[in-house]
Amino acid sequence: MNQTAILLERLSALLQQSVRDDAAGHGLLPIHLQVLHYLARANRYSDLPIAIAEYFGITRGTVSQTLQVLERKGLLTKKPDPQHGKRVHLQLTAAARRVLQQTWAERVVPLPEELPPPMLALENTLRTLLLTMQRINGRRAFGICHECIHFLTEASGHRCGLTGEVLADEQTLRICREWTAPATRAAIGKRVKPATAASQPAPRRPRRA
Template sequence: MTVLFDLLERLSSLTRVWFREHPLLAELQPIQLSALLYLARCNRYSNTPLAVTDYLGLTKGTVSQSLKALETHGFLTKVPDARDKRSVHLELTTTARELIDAVMPPDFLSDAAQRMGARAGDLEVLLLELLRHIQHSENVPSYGLCRTCRFHQASTAGAVCGLTGEALAPPEIELICREHRLPEETPA
């Protein structure tokens, strides 16, 4: 397992270096970029400060300061929850979305995957399987795609979240959710 860990660590290091050296990302701290990347991929149930904190596995204070900095720099806005006025949702600004579109996916990763051909797809499947095994054995939230969740209900009328009973727009089912449960999991 040392080789697997070494490979994953090296890939992570290369990714951090690429982000740190990218001219469009010079003003962002790594945690700020991680928060932006998460918020760009999460759904309306998962775009809260607490969800960002849980997803990143950091302290509330650290994440709070990072979110304040992102708001100050015009990358996100806080929108009060329509039902619970104590809660806020974090929405990326057009500037943030344009930045993420410009840097994601990283060029080095796209180029390498293209050179790998069909084997890149096999690698994605294997890495997802590895991630799911770790999440299950360590009992950590999966934060998976809505369409792969045990609560996702598809019908001819459209998708519905079985947990909330709310209708889901087609783009939403491709986003990650903090309430995600794999089909074989039981709800907490």
């Protein structure tokens, strides 16, 4: 095992221990806390039970049991989608957000919005490694909405080129299960706000969902 693999393994072990400790402090299992973290970052295409199964690589049965626990503890609610039949969106409660404010991610010193070159290079390397491992394992990428090839900015606002639906600004900063890497990754990892209409190419026609 090379030194990079050893460092990643050690970092992973420390993060897993932090998640276990944080979860235990609230009477939860690690997967319960991980699902809360995920839902806090998921957009409306991704706050679904099936998306949770895909993101974590777990069975639908495990997802169902996890959601039952979180709902029983008052940490999430289910909201039917009026346009998509039986589809249910999962939403965090105020209690869940208070739990997340006490986790390891909030204890880490926040990184500046504009990363220095060494940190930016590290982040891009980790992103590339993650995408490679996801491809090898046949997993969805789940990237940030405004970094997707389908993200469009028009005079009237933002739109998903895959579904043709209008996107609220807040949704464009969340992760999406439909994310597809753009032809170039030059803009990925720069932590910039969604581009303005003046900086975007002419809108593409939306693909069928």
